[in-house]
Amino acid sequence: MPEVPNWQLKRDMAYKYEAKPPKRQIAYVFDTNKCIACQTCTVACKTTWTSGEGQEHMFWNNVESKPFGFYPLAYDVKILEKLARQTWDGEQYAGDTIFEAAPEGEEVLGYTPDPDDWSRPNLGEDEVNAPVDANKNMSVPHDRWMFYLARICNHCSYPACLAACPRNAIYKRPEDGIVLIDQARCRGYQKCVAACPYKKPMFNPNTGRSEKCIACYPLIEKGIAPRCVQTCIGKIRMTGFINPPEKADANNPMDYLVHVQRAALPLMPQLGTLPNVYYIPPIHVDTDYLSQMFGPGVKHAVATYKAQDPKTVGLLSLFGSTDHWVDRFTVENGEAAAYQNGKELVRVPVTEPVVFRVLKDEKLDIIRHSVT
Numbered sequence: 001m002p003e004v005p006n007w008q009l010k011r012d013m014a015y016k017y018e019a020k021p022p023k024r025q026i027a028y029v030f031d032t033n034k035c036i037a038c039q040t041c042t043v044a045c046k047t048t049w050t051s052g053e054g055q056e057h058m059f060w061n062n063v064e065s066k067p068f069g070f071y072p073l074a075y076d077v078k079i080l081e082k083l084a085r086q087t088w089d090g091e092q093y094a095g096d097t098i099f100e101a102a103p104e105g106e107e108v109l110g111y112t113p114d115p116d117d118w119s120r121p122n123l124g125e126d127e128v129n130a131p132v133d134a135n136k137n138m139s140v141p142h143d144r145w146m147f148y149l150a151r152i153c154n155h156c157s158y159p160a161c162l163a164a165c166p167r168n169a170i171y172k173r174p175e176d177g178i179v180l181i182d183q184a185r186c187r188g189y190q191k192c193v194a195a196c197p198y199k200k201p202m203f204n205p206n207t208g209r210s211e212k213c214i215a216c217y218p219l220i221e222k223g224i225a226p227r228c229v230q231t232c233i234g235k236i237r238m239t240g241f242i243n244p245p246e247k248a249d250a251n252n253p254m255d256y257l258v259h260v261q262r263a264a265l266p267l268m269p270q271l272g273t274l275p276n277v278y279y280i281p282p283i284h285v286d287t288d289y290l291s292q293m294f295g296p297g298v299k300h301a302v303a304t305y306k307a308q309d310p311k312t313v314g315l316l317s318l319f320g321s322t323d324h325w326v327d328r329f330t331v332e333n334g335e336a337a338a339y340q341n342g343k344e345l346v347r348v349p350v351t352e353p354v355v356f357r358v359l360k361d362e363k364l365d366i367i368r369h370s371v372t
């Protein structure tokens with residue numbers, strides 16, 4: 001297998017094909033600290049792309065409660081157990097990737113979920129698993145925490161789905177790095193479903209083809225952000241294009257959060273696909289758990305987020321403020337602005353003005369209070 005560079009692992013790794021980076025690579029940053037699991041993103045995606053027959057259990061976007069929520073069931077636990085030893089030597093990955101650990105005759109280490117594993121997203125994931133008697137409370141030997149993890153296809157730089165497809169039906173667009181399944185070439189062998197460690201290709205039994213998130217490419221081509229980004233109630237998402245670390249531009253929002261501040265991290269980078277959705281980790285969660293999920297940069301990312309650097313705060317205040325993808329931002333004089341191709345998209349105050357309404361309006365001599 002050819003050797004390709006993987007900056008998330010700080011080393012080269014084996015991959016089926018030579019590295020062929022796209023002209024631009026689509027990327028997303030999701031701030032997990034702000035997600036409220038309203039599932040608006042899920043519904044926006046579903047009503048746009050997967051509302052037809054055979055897609056009933058298909059959620060190209062899903063939001064799961066960690067640590068006990070999954071879609072499909074236990075997908076991350078299963079692949080991490082299969083991969084076994086995953087150690088880091090500082091920032092360099094010292095274990096095998098899913099490509100390097102592939103069994104003889106396969107391109108990727110993977111597994112195919114049972115059909116039932118897809119059928120009940122979010123069932124019971126926010127519930128305790130036993131009744132708690134009256135006047136009793138739960139006691140556990142560690143801090144209690146959970147958080148919401150929103151997931152889409154990562155439009156990986158080294159897609160496992162693409163490497164595993166025997167029909168060459170999966171391709172990565174050279175113009176924006178979006179990974180797509182050619183429905184005319186797909187024969188439904190589901191090798192992509194087994195290979196993707198994030199389980200983002202999904203099989204449609206009605207068409208006999210696999211389908212997946214298409215990054216809303218018809219919108220991206222018009223300068224507009226994907227539906228899940230546009231509609232996010234918690235304003236946790238921003239889309240743009242990421243440069244490789246050696247070409248990082250501090251005025252590009254993706255580069256700034258991922259490469260400059262290192263506040264946003266890939267999900268399970270040790271798997272080796274070089275995913276392009278980056279997560280600002282939750283600041284209240286056990287760091288050992290988070291390190292397994294987001295790699296060795298977790299403590300730094302959490303400290304950076306907590307430090308409230310004005311440029312970072314300004315950039316985060318632009319999340320959810322525009323329905324376009326953003327390629328440049330500025331933070332000056334208390335205002336943050338987002339741009340695309342040199343055109344200003346939006347300008348927001350970094351600190352929202354807080355207005356206190358006085359109870360007694362002396363001028364009108366009335367009391368103002370809420371009446372229900």
Ligand code: SF4
Pocket residue numbers: 034035036037038039040041042063148150231232233234235236
């Ligand atoms: S719309 Fe935003 S806040 Fe709501 S679940 Fe999706 S990612 Fe979270």
Ligand code: SF4
Pocket residue numbers: 152153154155156158159160161162179195196197198199200201212273
């Ligand atoms: S997340 Fe899965 S489906 Fe998406 S590009 Fe990566 S390997 Fe392929």
